[in-house]
Amino acid sequence: MYQFEYHRPKTLDEVTALLARLESPKILAGGMTLLATMKQRLAAPSDLIDLQDVTGIAGISVDAKNVTIGAMTCHHDVASSKDVAKAIPALAYLAGRIGDPLVRHRGTIGGSIANNDPSADYPAACLGLGATIVTNSREIPADDYFRGMFETALKENEIIVKIVFPIPQGAAYQKFPNPASRYAMVGVFVAKTAAGVRVAVTGAGPGVFRMTAMETALAKNFSAAAIDGITAPVEEMLQDMHASSEYRAALTSVMAKRAVAGVSA
Amino acid sequence: MTVVAMQVNGKQVSADVEPRTLLVHYLRENLQLTGTHVGCDTSQCGACVVHVDGKAVKSCTVLAMQAAGALVRTIEGLADGDKLHPVQEAFKEHHGLQCGFCTPGMIMTAVDMLRRIPKPDETTIRHELEGNFCRCTGYHNIVKAIKAASEVL
Incomplete structure (x- = not known):
């Protein structure tokens, strides 16, 4: 790891002041991706701004309409929250399958969606549920937030404060994990909402995306059979040592059907 | 260099380290607590x-500075004098180790697991051990040891 300076501010104002002043700072949330990247010398920030002491950006609250999760809330807290399990069980389920228990104790939802790894789980929940990403300066609908591989709508020095998930009528997440990393080889989040059916796919393409053909079919007939034969475009799928594009496209259909069956059940 | 202080195994400690110092190196090199192992160094193996x-x-995958002010417990802090912690005792009793390299991490994970899930079944134990690799035992006796420990804790 290259040298850097470390800061631990207590308020968002202090964070923004540091971001404005420092040369090439990076925000440190749980560090489960950033520190690993820095150890490989693939990132060399001048300064790390640790958010662990910043007030008001961690914790879970649930009301009749929404589940709101603070950016610094760790995966374990979401996975083990009785309130989340009651309001959106698929969200608690998803959080409980990120990485391993040790990673879930440190990794955060804000860190995950700020990084927007194409195989991360949380982007599928945000896009699938039509969540709103609230930053220190504005509210961004998930549909506008995710911009492809490791790219988001976040501006330089913008900080995620919380994520607001509207409670759906029903939802389910199914993923085929890479057996070593447990990142999604393909993960599909299906939600039945007042505004219609949403299907979000992670791991398969260069970034999380919606399967609108499946959404249309499911709106007419919400059953696994209704999406039979609807496949993700092979030419847009990722290909790596773990799986070919064809395999990822095929997995997308399988995971989507399992998720739909999970919502209906 | 910065002075980083925390409580480790009940004792207040501090050391002068670079900001990039990882917690594992702080424990091993500054405090000479070498029970905690560096295995893969890529946050996969859990040693x-x-x-x-x-x-x-x-x-x-934690900076020593992130743990400044925290309460830290390592494998050295589990036993009560000569009396092993029930999870350590169970690993010994059920041959939950061969070379022993993964053992400190396995035991620390198991203690945390049993705190959250007092009576896990075998499937749960295996799911909870996903972040700890053992290249000798095939996990069978590790799972057996954790199950046994859950019955006496």
């Missing part, structure tokens, strides 16, 4: 698991 403020974490 470096310690407890920070009561939660099991991979200390190769």
